[in-house]
Amino acid sequence: MLLPHPVLDSLTPEQSAAWHQYFAPEPGGRRPSVEEGIWRRTQDPRNAEQSGWSEDESGRRRVVHYRLHYDLDQTQPMDRLVMAELYLAVSWLAPAAEVAAHRRDLERWLAEGRWRAGDDTDPRWRRGDLYAAITEHDVHPQDERAGRDTPAGFRSIDVTVESVDYTLPRASRNLPWDVLAGGMRVKEQRGAPQYAADLSGLLEHLPFVVEAGCGTSIEAGVQPLHWLHEVYRVTERRGNDLTQGYRFTMAPAQDTLIQELLTGTERKVDDMVAMFRALFQAEPTGAHRTLKALYDAGHAVGPVATHNFDRLFARTGIPEAFMRRYDQRTPHMHYPAGARALLVIGLHADRREVQARARKLGLKVFYLDTEGVTENGVHKEYLIEGAREGDVIVRCEAIPALRRLAELLDVKC
Incomplete structure (x- = not known):
C-alpha cells in the first residue's frame, strides 16, 4: 500500500480551483480536507436491543476513530486528488478469551495481507507506507485516566493502522475517549408538530435562517x-x-473492519475514500441554487448552519457555519437581528441546539423533510426526533418544496 492513494485522476482546472477555494484550511482551524469520524458503542440498558445488553451480558465496548487527509498531487502533468495520510484506531473491551482469540486472528490477517513483522526495537507491522500496531491492556490507559472500572475477566485490545511518520496530537487521540465520557446521546422527546402541504407558512415569518443536514447532499x-x-x-x-434497530458490532469476532483493511488493504481504502470522492465531484442542486436566489432576494439571512463535509452551500455562494462536532457541544449559532424563522432541511436527530436556540429567541421552526426512506418501493417512516408543538413539518424533497416557495415569493431561480 503506497501513499498518496489516488482518489481522482486528472482533475480539470475548475476542480483544482475549487479545491484551493473550498477545501484549503480556514481561519479558526477548520480543515475541510480532513475527513474524520468517531463511533463509540457500549452496552447499556437503554440500547439493549442494539447492543445485546442484559443482566448477564454487559461491559463490552467498541471505539472507532478515523482521519483521512486529502490533498492535491501536483507531481503529474495534471493535478490529481489523493488521500495523503490515513489513521484508523479500533479499540475493544471484551472478555479476555475473546481478546486472546482476536489477537490470533489479527496475526493471521497480517500474515495473509503480507505485512512485514517488526522487531524488538519497533514491534509494529509494515506494509508499504502503512504501519499496524496491536496493544493489549488489563486496564486501558483511557479507562485509568477517566476512573472507569474494567469488568472482571475483561481485557482491552487496540489496533491502529496509520501512515508512516504520521503524528496525531494528544488532544485528537483523546477525542473519542472524551466523547465516550460524555455518555450516550439522549433522544429528544418528540412533541406534537403541525404538518403542512408546503412552505407557504414561511411567508408570515420572513426572513428565515437555514439549517441543513445531509438531505440536500x-x-x-x-x-x-x-x-x-x-x-x-x-x-x-x-x-x-x-x-435504527440494527445491532451494534459488539464482539471482536464480528469485527470485519480490521480484517478487510489488513487482508485487502487497497480495496478497503478505496471504500474509505469513496464518500470524499463523491462529495468532491458533487455539484450544487436546484435546492442550493434556489436557496441562493432566496438569499439574494433577502428572504433568507445569515450563514447556513450545516453539518455536511461537501461545501456545496459555499460553492453556491452562501456562507456556511460548520456545526459538526464529536463532543456533542454544538458551536454557537448566531441569528441575525430580525430573523423570524428557522428552516431545517433534511436533518433528524443531531445538533438540536441550533433549533433550541431558535425557539428560545422566538423564531418559528419549519422542517423540510420526507420523514422516511423508500426501499424496494415501500416507504418507511423515519420521524424527526426533536420536533415540538408549534413547529411545522413539510413532508417533501428539498428541490420541489424550495422552488414552490420561490414561486410564492416571486423569486426567479
Whole structure:
C-alpha cells in the first residue's frame, strides 16, 4: 500500500480551483480536507436491543476513530486528488478469551495481507507506507485516566493502522475517549408538530435562517452519512435500510473492519475514500441554487448552519457555519437581528441546539423533510426526533418544496 492513494485522476482546472477555494484550511482551524469520524458503542440498558445488553451480558465496548487527509498531487502533468495520510484506531473491551482469540486472528490477517513483522526495537507491522500496531491492556490507559472500572475477566485490545511518520496530537487521540465520557446521546422527546402541504407558512415569518443536514447532499449524489456505518462496520446494517434497530458490532469476532483493511488493504481504502470522492465531484442542486436566489432576494439571512463535509452551500455562494462536532457541544449559532424563522432541511436527530436556540429567541421552526426512506418501493417512516408543538413539518424533497416557495415569493431561480 503506497501513499498518496489516488482518489481522482486528472482533475480539470475548475476542480483544482475549487479545491484551493473550498477545501484549503480556514481561519479558526477548520480543515475541510480532513475527513474524520468517531463511533463509540457500549452496552447499556437503554440500547439493549442494539447492543445485546442484559443482566448477564454487559461491559463490552467498541471505539472507532478515523482521519483521512486529502490533498492535491501536483507531481503529474495534471493535478490529481489523493488521500495523503490515513489513521484508523479500533479499540475493544471484551472478555479476555475473546481478546486472546482476536489477537490470533489479527496475526493471521497480517500474515495473509503480507505485512512485514517488526522487531524488538519497533514491534509494529509494515506494509508499504502503512504501519499496524496491536496493544493489549488489563486496564486501558483511557479507562485509568477517566476512573472507569474494567469488568472482571475483561481485557482491552487496540489496533491502529496509520501512515508512516504520521503524528496525531494528544488532544485528537483523546477525542473519542472524551466523547465516550460524555455518555450516550439522549433522544429528544418528540412533541406534537403541525404538518403542512408546503412552505407557504414561511411567508408570515420572513426572513428565515437555514439549517441543513445531509438531505440536500443526498440529492446531489453524496452517500448518506449512515453509509459510513457499513464501511466502518458500526452495525450489522447492509444496503439502504434504516439505521435504527440494527445491532451494534459488539464482539471482536464480528469485527470485519480490521480484517478487510489488513487482508485487502487497497480495496478497503478505496471504500474509505469513496464518500470524499463523491462529495468532491458533487455539484450544487436546484435546492442550493434556489436557496441562493432566496438569499439574494433577502428572504433568507445569515450563514447556513450545516453539518455536511461537501461545501456545496459555499460553492453556491452562501456562507456556511460548520456545526459538526464529536463532543456533542454544538458551536454557537448566531441569528441575525430580525430573523423570524428557522428552516431545517433534511436533518433528524443531531445538533438540536441550533433549533433550541431558535425557539428560545422566538423564531418559528419549519422542517423540510420526507420523514422516511423508500426501499424496494415501500416507504418507511423515519420521524424527526426533536420536533415540538408549534413547529411545522413539510413532508417533501428539498428541490420541489424550495422552488414552490420561490414561486410564492416571486423569486426567479
